[in-house]
Amino acid sequence: MAGTALRDEASELLRELIRLDTVNPPGNETRAADLLRDYLEEAGLECETYAKVPARANLVARLPGGDGRRLLLLGHTDTVLADPDEWSVDPWSGEVRDGAIWGRGALDMKSQVAANAVAIATLAREGFRPSGDLIFAATADEEVGTSDFGLSWLCREHPEAVRAEFCVNEGGGDRMIVGGRPVYLCAVAEKMSSPFVLRVRGRSGHASMPGIADNALARAARLLVRLAEHEPEPRLLPETEAFFSTVFGHVPGPDELGSELRALEPALAGMVEPMLALTISPTMVEASRKRNVIPAVCDVTCDCRLLPGQTQAEAEATIRACLGEDEYELHWIEGVGGTRSSPHTPLWEALERAIGREEPGAAVVPVILPGFTDSHYLREVFGTVAYGFFPMRTMTAELAARLVHSADERIPVDDVELGTRFLTRLVRDLLG
Ligand SMILES: [Zn+2]
Secondary structure: OOOOHHHHHHHHHHHHHEEEOOEEEEEEOOOHHHHHHHHHOOOOOOEEEEEEEOOEEEEEEEEEOOOOOOOEEEEOOOOOOOOHHHHHOOOOOEEOOOOOOEOOOOOOHHHHHHHHHHHHHHHHHHOOOOOOOEEEEEOOOOOOOOOOOOOHHHHOOHHHHHHOOOOOOOOOEEEEEOOOEEEEEEEEEEEEOOEEEEEEOOOOOOEOOHHHEEEEHHHHHHHHHHHHOOOOOOOOOHHHHHHHHHHOOOOOOOOOHHHHHHHHHHEEEEHHHOOOOOOEEEEEEEOOOOOOOOOOEEEEEEEEOOOOOOOOOHHHHHHHHHHHHOEHHHHHHOOEOOOOOOOOOOOHHHHHHHHHHHHHOOEEEEEEEEEOHHHHHHHHHHHOEEEEEEOOOOHHHHHHHHOOOOOOOEHHHHHHHHHHHHHHHHHHHHHH
């Protein structure tokens, strides 16, 4: 297909997807599944809908191949909410303005869903025969994710629908210039969301006579200060080493790390810092419910993110060392994510070649996401090599980061075309 046809087809599909309100909750992702099904069946693809409840369907399409390794192009069709009062356009208009397509989901991630669909449809119409199955999945319920309608449910109830050796999902593709050279970030690993509660006990009493009580809130304050001042020891993982050796040509020692980070452009430094250590951010405090009662118990909830491979037991030792001798209880709330895929795979090499065709001289570097995506289900259940990657060149990484989940979300049409062409090239290379 010629460049402009690919561009027009992906743009039009994206605009139609944006016009379907799939704000989660409640989701209503079946609207998107139906649209995509009609589009993909017209290209001759086999489609199957999987739905735990009728309104929240997941769609899987397949271009059958030989018995080689399978590639899954994954995307979620739900979005976060949008407040029309904050927007310059109707968030569900899909309006084209200043060379960009505007609307909720334009970046996260109906653009990549549209590009995935146009890539597989184009290959199907061409009669492309992949060496292993090429699979397209548009899944529900990523943004809330706790109600188990989307990929978690598919992996458990219909594993054969989405089982694949390789996957390309959301989470990366940002482009930056480092030392004069363009660099694309590819998310190969994710930190583990591992929040905990510190429970501090004292003795209640009337607030007018503080001397007779033992104020749990005041005790907790001492712990909070220590947590806030804590600087965890940086740790270089293989992913971070690969990042530094591509960006700087060498891996800095612990002493040089700070100065090397300062030499990076601020956006990239902000991205790298969470890759070096666990982070702890106290975010919620609960103590007395009455102004005149000194609390006997104070709960401090902390957002905490562990490096891939780091355990809660190991993190707990670090936290306890930081907090010292004061008495408290530490309760882990959960541990989600924290998975990784090797950057030394045929998928990585094909991705590098496809980017090299788009922009000669550009490098691809692995990064560890501070948050997590649906990729963790695939890595955990099937051992899939899953990368977060959708290249963006016209829109800067800073602007894209500011617009995701925010007002006036939009994507340049040039980037929709770039992403679609890139995916088509990637599939031809990997499964050709
Ligand atoms: Zn997303």
